[in-house]
Amino acid sequence: MKIGLITDSVSHLPFEAALDLAQQHGLNSVEVATGNWSEAPHADLDALVSSTEARAEFAEKITSRGLTLSALNANGNQLHPVSGKAHDAVVRRTIELAHALDVPTVVLMSGLPGAKGDSSPNWITTAWPPENLDVLAYQWDDVAIPYWKELAAFARDHGVKLAVEPCGGQLVHNVSTMLRLIDSVGDDAVGANLDPSHLMWMGADIPTVIRALGTSILHVHAKDIRINTWAAQRDGLLDTVPVTEPLGRAWNYVTLGLGHPDGATFWADFVYALRAAGYDGTLNIEHEDALVNSLEGVGRAADLLKQVALVEPPDWTPANV
Template sequence: MKIGLNTDSLAHLSLTETLDFAAELGLDHVEFATGGWSSAPHVNVDRLLDEEGTRRDLQAQLSERGLRISALTCSGNPLDPGPAGRAHDATTRKTIKLAALLGIERVVMMSGLPAGPGDTHPNWVVVSWPPEATQLLEWQWREAVLPYWRELSSYSRGHGVEKLCLELHAHQVVYNVPSLLRLREEIGPIVGANLDPSHLMWMGGDAIEAIRALGEAIYHVHAKDTRLEPGVALRTRLENLPLFGGDRAERAWNYVTLGDGNGEDFWRRFCATLDEVGYRDVLSIEHEDTALTPEDGVSNTVDFLRRVAPIHV
């Protein structure tokens, strides 16, 4: 594997400071967020689109540190029926255009989540009863999800970007392996997974089995861990207490630094299974553990990955 960094993990640092830190750790790749739910602290997608000199400068800064871009990330909800959805869709299209200009083959994003007929807010259907839940879910796929993705995939192919990497995330219509494979079957192999095991962990999935089921559909991987807390016994995994800025001790689960949720044995099996299915690419660190400073969390994760992952040059 190769080790990379989602630079939002160090959002408080400047671009230069972030790239220097990545180089000091001996990382191979960085992953830049361009907008959506990210403030895009390190790149300005509009300037990069409009100014060839700005693109050359970014590539020079990366090259002189021995870094490459693994993916551009624009996670948001382009299927939201309100202004936010239109803004996220615009960012998605800008990101695809920028990826083409920079010669990057992967764009990480989420599937989006539509509302129901006439509704103003997205509606995440995760049960089959009462009957209107199933009816709503099928309406969402038929009337919103598939039309959008057919058009977006055509747009992306037109720009030469052939890997749209969907993160299996809560409050998205694609949130687990079957929903990812359903969209991939309908749209084609341009749709693949950005496999972030931390979300599967708290939802009760099995990240190792997910790797085996997805196989060649894995296009990008986030290195991120989740710890189930004692509170899960009473609260269940359906947690709505604040993830950031609240009382972590009260929550049923939390994002933690790699190894603090699942130990070395799990992560060795995780990396070995990726290798078995042919994924020998980037493990992009996404640090969201508020118990550690970002610098400490990222550094600890790099050390951990070098112990558990087969490194490919």
């Protein structure tokens, strides 16, 4: 396994400084956002797609520091009834850029449609009232699956895999919806980007998630959460308090190791479960802790992952008996 950094974690830094930070902490790779929900502070997508020189300069900044580019990130809502086409354009240009840079993976969300005729997305979280299931059927059968079949074909043509991140507020938000998308469009182009934090706050058991997703895990984000019991026990875990107000929320994204009472033990179990499922790719640090300085948070996450990451391939074989 390798350890990487999502450079948006330190979006206030120039690209070169973000790369220097990754190098200083002994990391192996970076993941760079190209647009949509990210302001893409470290990548000019249009310039990189259109200019060989821009791509060469971009790549040289990374490789000259002994780093690789593990993925490009185009998180947004391509299925939004109003802005979806603009987000889709960023996704497709990002796939084109990944092909040109020989980057194997583009990370993205599934997107979330609205109900038929609506102008806003609609996240269905319960089977009642009965019309919820009609909305959900429309979202999957009429919008998402046709879109994703075509996008998967586009990715195949460019030799790029799409790592979809199950996340609350998206059509794909758990294991079952992730597997439904893969079954609908084919696992040769689409798999999972596992960010355990999104599934933790919904109550999922992460080792069980890893076993269920298995070899469909293409990419991993290393991000933690902390449950604020005083709020969760009162209101549950569905939470609309802004993430910029962490003291009022039922849960928060936190620096690795600060979310579980057992600290590093959780992350040791995490990487061991990934190895057992066949994943030996990158663990990309994503800092979104509103209470911890981003430079400190990245450093603490790097130190923790270096304690638990399994670097070398296994070589043990049982003795003949």
